[in-house]
Amino acid sequence: MRYLPKVAICDTNEVIGSELPYLLEEYFSVIPVAEPFNLPTVLQKSSPDVVLLGVPGNALAIAVTSSVLSECGTHSGSPRVIALSPSLVPDLVVKLMRMGVHDCVFLPATPEKVVAHVHAALPLGPVHSTPSRPEPGPLGAIVGLSDASVELRRVIQRYSRSDSPVLLLGESGTGKDLSARALHELSHRSAGPFHAQNCGAIPDSLADSELFGSERGAYTDAVSRPGLFEIANRGTLFLDEIGEMSLLTQAKLLRVLEEGQVRRVGATRSRTVDVRVVAATNRDLAAEVKAGKFRNDLYHRLTVLVHRIVPLRERVEDIPLLSDRILQTLYETALNRARNGHAPRRRYLSEEALRFLMQQNWPGNVREVMNVLERSIQHSDRVKLLASDIRLLH
Secondary structure, three states: OOOOOEEEEEOOOOOOOOHHHHHHOOOOEEEEEOOHHHHHHHHHHHOOOEEEEEOOOOOHHHHHHHHHHHHHHOOOOOOEEEEEEOOOOHHHHHHHHHHOOOEEEEOOOOHHHHHHHHHHHOOOOOOOOOOOOOOOOHHHHOOOOOHHHHHHHHHHHHHOOOOOOEEEEOOOOOOHHHHHHHHHHHOOOOOOOEEEEEHHHOOHHHHHHHHHOEOOOOOOOOOOEOOHHHHOOOEEEEEEOHHHOOHHHHHHHHHHHHHOEEOOEOOOOOEEOOEEEEEEEOOOHHHHHHOOOOOHHHHHHHOOEEEEOOOHHHOHHHHHHHHHHHHHHHHHHHHHHOOOOOOOOOOEEOHHHHHHHHOOOOOOHHHHHHHHHHHHHHHOOOOEEOHHHOOOOO
């Protein structure tokens, strides 16, 4: 008999309605909860994996959420809470996430969308396990509530179970490096090394020795040393901007991927390595292949597992939570550097500032948002930044 994840639905204000829970019964074991004070009994008897909470779009939102989180937090197998609401304005989303809500879904929503959010919230491993309330973990770095961000977290979970090469596509600043690290940390290789290398930063004349190592005397001033593949043995090697790699080096990379062996420059024998390669690029590699700038055989070897990371302008609903995470990180960094008792202040964004950020195009994606917010808090003394405090360069 197929095991169905257990989902408790607490809808005291009839926000979710009756149709959605009925449709979700095809995917989950649905447990209705009449009132928040009934949750302890449900948690004790049924141990749900996830709680879906209907959040009203009024002053009751925070009170209802606080009550449910309080009940879940005292249970030994604390389930993750997903808030569903027709009134998820950016300010409310940030408040709910700060309180401990795992995810938010705007209503009305299709069953398929809710199912995707629930699956993304399920703990790793057997779905019937009930671990204590999870720490942020590797996927905590992938911030966002959009469908694209939920799917990215699901893809990372799925790809982390494999040893096949992964190709991450996306514009500069979308977080390909964070995704690569999360893939490593969720995999069975997590105890091994993770090494990242920007291929565009390696001169062609040094690419072979950097990637594959060298032996003493192989060239002028050469010393015996391992390359990145040996350094990353039993771990993960992240090759960023792989489209910058020369055709000659591409041929040697293909050999490593196919045979699991590297030969140092100047060596007469090969060495066996066990490395998972995660590659990334902002180029159209298929077009590069047609233009003769990227090897067709390497392209097909790398595209066993592929995912395109969506640019920020196509998922602006991620900006409220993303901005809050950036401001928290900036605060923690400043706090660690604080001297002579001059503690920094935690900054926040006003509703108008959030809306202003969501109206921008962000060609530099998440990296640009980070730079803008860091610049803005340097130019303003306000704790809660206004739209006029946001310092764009364009």
